[in-house]
Amino acid sequence: xxxxxxxxxxxxxxxxQEVILRCVPISNHLYFYWYRQILxxxxxxxVSFYNNEISEKSEIFDDQFSVERPDGSNFTLKIRSTxxxxxxxxxxxxxxxxxxxxxxxxxxxxxx
Amino acid sequence: LAKTTQPISMDSYEGQEVNITxxxxxxxxxxxxxxxxxxxxxGPRFIIQGYKTKxxxxxxxxxxxxxxxxSTLSLPRVSLSDTAVYYCLVGPGMSxxxxxxxxxxxxxxxxx
Numbered sequence: 001x002x003x004x005x006x007x008x009x010x011x012x013x014x015x016x017q018e019v020i021l022r023c024v025p026i027s028n029h030l031y032f033y034w035y036r037q038i039l040x041x042x043x044x045x046x047v048s049f050y051n052n053e054i055s056e057k058s059e060i061f062d063d064q065f066s067v068e069r070p071d072g073s074n075f076t077l078k079i080r081s082t083x084x085x086x087x088x089x090x091x092x093x094x095x096x097x098x099x100x101x102x103x104x105x106x107x108x109x110x111x112x
Numbered sequence: 113l114a115k116t117t118q119p120i121s122m123d124s125y126e127g128q129e130v131n132i133t134x135x136x137x138x139x140x141x142x143x144x145x146x147x148x149x150x151x152x153x154x155g156p157r158f159i160i161q162g163y164k165t166k167x168x169x170x171x172x173x174x175x176x177x178x179x180x181x182x183s184t185l186s187l188p189r190v191s192l193s194d195t196a197v198y199y200c201l202v203g204p205g206m207s208x209x210x211x212x213x214x215x216x217x218x219x220x221x222x223x224x
Contacts, residue, residue, distance in 0.1 A: 004155075031209045043156060043199075045211035055209050091155045093212075100146065101212060103155030 002026045004104035006092050012110045013082055021077045021107045023092030032075045033093040033101060034067065036060070043091070049075065082111045116200045121219040130187045132218050134200030137181045145176060145183045148199045150217070156199065160185070187220075195222045 005024045013019050025032050034046040048055040049067055066078045075094075079086055087110050093101040117135040124130045136145070144163050148156040160167055162174040162183070173186040187194055197217040203210055 033211065035212075042216055043150075043212075043214040045213065048209055048211055050209055056211055058211070089153070093155070095209075100158045100161065103157065106153070106155050108153070 004092055004094055004102050006090075006104040006107050008107060009105065010108045010110075012112065015084055015111055016081050019079050019082055019109065021079075021090050021092075021109070023075045023077070023094075023104055024073050025075055025092065025094030026102055027073070029094035029096050029099075029102075031055075031095045031097075031101075032067075032069070033095075034077045035091045035093065035103075036088040037091065037106075038085075038088040046077070046090075079109075082109075084111050087111045116202055116215050118198075118200050118215065118218045120216065121221070123221045123223060124190055125223050126191055127189050130190050130194075130220060130222075132185045132187075132198055132200075132220070133182055134185070135182045136200070136202045139180050139202050140204075142204050143202050144204070145174065145180075146201045146203070146212075147172070147174065147185045148201065148212075148214070150197045150199065151195075156212075156214070159198075190220075190222045192222050192224060194220065196220060 007022045032049040035043050037043045045058050047057040047061045064080045068076050089106040091106045092104045095101040146161040147159045149159050150156045160172050160174045164176050167174045175184045197219050199214050199217040
C-alpha cells in the first residue's frame with residue numbers, strides 16, 4: 001500500500017536556527033498538506049498546497065514558515081528561525097482530487 | 113465547519129464491541145462525517161466516511177441517523193491494538209483540498 005513518508009523522524013535544533021522538514025507524498029496525489037500537533041494538544045492545520053502554490057494557510061503559518069515542492073516527489077516545510085513554541089510533531093499529508101487525506105508518520109521537532 | 117462533540121475517553125475490555133458517538137447538531141447538507149484513528153506518536157489514519165445510514169468496511173461501521181445530527185463509530189471485537197485516539201470530523205465531501213479540523217477526539221483504552 002502506498003504511503004506518505006517523512007524525514008527526519010526526529011529533529012533537535014537550537015532556537016533561532018532554520019529547519020527543513022521533508023515529505024514524500026503518495027506519488028499520484030495532487031494535494032499536499034502540513035499539520036502540527038503540540039504535545040497533548042489537537043492536530044492543527046498549517047497549510048495546503050496544490051499546483052505549485054499555497055491553496056490555504058492557517059494563522060499559525062506566518063512568515064517564518066514556507067513550503068516548497070522542489071522536485072516531482074518531495075514536499076518540504078521550512079521554519080526560518082525556530083522558536084521554543086515550534087516544538088511539536090509535524091505531519092505531512094497528501095490526497096487525490098476526491099480522496100481522503102493520508103498522513104505520514106510525522107517528524108518530532110524539539111527546539112531548545 | 114460543524115462543531116463536533118465526542119466523549120473525552122472510553123475504556124473497554126478486549127473482545128467487546130465499542131461504540132463511540134459524536135454529536136454534530138449543525139451539520140450542513142453537503143457535509144460528510146469522517147473518522148480518523150491516531151496511535152501515539154503517529155499520524156492520523158483514515159478509518160471510515162459516510163453521509164447517511166450505514167457504512168461498513170473491514171475496520172469499522174458507521175451509523176448515521178436520518179437527521180444526521182449525530183453518528184456512531186462501531187468497532188467490533190476490539191483488541192489491545194485498537195487503543196488509540198478516535199476523531200470525528202465533519203466537513204464537505206471527500207476532503208480534496210479542504211483542511212481537516214480535528215477536535216480533541218476520544219481516547220479509547222482497551223484492557224486485557
